Amino acid sequence: MRSEKNRVASQAVARRASGTSPLMAWTVALLIALTALLTAFQARAVEVQRVVSPGGIEAWLVEDHTNPIIALELAFRGGGALDPEDKAGLAYMVSSTIDEGAGPLDSQAFQGELDNLSISLKFDAGLDSFSGSLETLTENRDRAFELLRLALTEPRFDAEPVERIRSQIVASLSRQSEDPDYIASRVLRRLMYGEHPYARPANGTEASIARITADDLRSFVQQRFGRDRLFVGVVGDITPDELAKALDDTFGMLPEKAAPFSIPAVEAANGGETVVIAKPIPQSVVALGQDGIRRDDPDYYAAYVVNYILGGGGFASRLVEEVREKRGLAYSVYSYLAPFDHGSMIYAGTATQNARVGESLDLIRQEWRRMAEDGPTAEELDDAKRYLTGSFPLRFSSSANIAGMLVGMQMEDLGIDYLEKRNDYVEAVTLDDAKRVAKRLYRPDALTVVVVGAPDGVTPTRDAPGDGT
Incomplete structure (x- = not known):
């Protein structure tokens, strides 16, 4: 399923640091390449x-x-x-x-x-x-x-x-x-x-x-x-x-109208519950979620940028910095926005040794809370916007990708000129916007947690629900 298979896997711009490391050199080279791609894309003036x-x-x-x-x-x-x-x-x-x-x-x-x-x-x-x-x-x-x-x-x-x-x-x-x-x-x-x-x-x-x-x-x-x-x-x-x-x-031979249907709007539960599903494996898998933001919400682009900073930006994200880089607790840790037509959620995940699951969860909640209380820094915001606008041309890597974007633009009612305006929406996010939306969006006490494995330091608050099918 395309909407559920999407995973944040982009290699992002690292936060500024003194000196020149191999990662920083790679980042600079990537930015130069992305800037050239963007210039070429704009010069081509794709007409929809x-x-x-x-x-x-x-x-x-x-x-x-x-x-x-x-x-x-x-x-x-x-x-x-x-x-x-x-x-x-x-x-x-x-x-x-x-x-x-x-x-x-x-x-x-x-x-x-x-x-x-x-x-x-x-x-x-x-x-x-x-x-x-x-x-x-x-x-x-x-x-x-x-x-x-x-x-x-x-x-x-x-x-x-x-x-x-x-x-x-x-x-x-x-x-x-x-x-x-x-x-x-x-x-x-x-x-x-x-x-x-x-x-x-x-x-x-x-x-x-x-x-x-x-x-x-x-x-x-x-x-x-x-x-x-x-x-x-x-x-x-x-x-x-x-x-x-x-x-x-x-x-032309399709029926003029499909059978009518309706799906009720739903707000994801924010009970902050924790479920542990026992499995005899050496590394536990952790999934976290809370209610999110709809695609048509006026704050969506601010939320998109803030999520990039928290957990969507690969090596540039706070979660990777705190959980992976500083402490080596996990190879991958991430978050992403998951807007549906009738509801939305924020999803986060990681996998770590059973002995360190509790520590990893504490760090994720800590970063969730820090983002809610303080929001991003001006430097983080600038870096995020630079990457998100500069990397946009990479989505145009094939005709099929572009055709898929055209369908998404129609379904989300983004307008036929969205490809021209999209980067402007990202650039328009101010630091005040980012801090306000971070405070609105992130609720560490509402995070629902599912752990599959044999984790240490995790206390379940309820049993797993049935599958309902």
């Missing part, structure tokens, strides 16, 4: 065009005829959070089987044609959306779009591929059920969201996947794939007129 087909289907396009390649990303609003409670993982299973045969082509013929024409067609499902991606050479454009149309409008869901994919999903879930990181994340969301759909695993459980039938898969497609819920981004060797025709040819 709004294309509306004769049938009224809209897409955002970045036209680029440099290479004979087209990348298309699509998303339908509404994902795994809409799955029936006893059939969690339905959207995920649809995403795994929808390209296993469509129209007159069975699974082998469909996949064989994709391979023979070097067409990449993939689907995925998150809690709030169902997404797809298509990449093709220009010469195979028409057939690629036709295969996409067949997958969306005439999926077969034949017995053999459905059972084969079901077995693969169940095997993967069985492996995940023993993965401490997966366990910690799943239990944390259960604690934070209770009976809300966001508490359910988007890829289901072994029991819920077993309950899903081919008719369930067909019903999902019929009910969820409506043009009113569709967002499309395209990058590459195609003109607006060509794209307009392709939009009608590819998506």
Whole structure:
């Protein structure tokens, strides 16, 4: 799931220090390279065009005829959070089987044609959306779009591929059920969201996947794939007129409207509870969370910058400095903002030797509190903004990445000129903004903690909740 697979992994700008260390030299070189990339990106003046087909289907396009390649990303609003409670993982299973045969082509013929024409067609499902991606050479454009149309409008869901994919999903879930990181994340969301759909695993459980039938898969497609819920981004060797025709040819047969749905807004629990799930492993995995900030909140960019300073900035973050660099307690420690359509949370995590889990948790809470009480320094804020604006061009590393951004811009209602304005939003964050939002956002006493392992120095306050599926 794309929204849940995202992990903060960027190597960030180190805080200023006297002298010149290898890390500082690396940082300076990185900043120079990023500045050059940004200059090149701005000079290229990427133009996002709004294309509306004769049938009224809209897409955002970045036209680029440099290479004979087209990348298309699509998303339908509404994902795994809409799955029936006893059939969690339905959207995920649809995403795994929808390209296993469509129209007159069975699974082998469909996949064989994709391979023979070097067409990449993939689907995925998150809690709030169902997404797809298509990449093709220009010469195979028409057939690629036709295969996409067949997958969306005439999926077969034949017995053999459905059972084969079901077995693969169940095997993967069985492996995940023993993965401490997966366990910690799943239990944390259960604690934070209770009976809300966001508490359910988007890829289901072994029991819920077993309950899903081919008719369930067909019903999902019929009910969820409506043009009113569709967002499309395209990058590459195609003109607006060509794209307009392709939009009608590819998506025109979808229903005008998807089945109506509603998901209640939810505020993540902030009870400050601690759960320990015993496992005989030498290193415990720790997951922490509290209520977060919505993507459409006016303070979002200030929160984004502050989180970078606290735990999102790799080697530049306070958590890495205190937990890893100064004390060697963990290889990785991080935090990130996780905004959903109907709620949000701040997630943090680490893994450390059982004997030092209590010490690591104390340090994380200490830094959480220090950020809330004092906020960042002016130096930290300047460094963070410099990196976040300078590294922005790295997101444009492929046509598919850009197409995905175009879809996200539409779904989040960021405006067609967002790529031009985004860095201005980051630059506009003042020290007063950062301190105010840090005080508003971070609540160390509200942190919910899940530890998987055999930790020392950790006292649980309750048992783990059931999985609810």
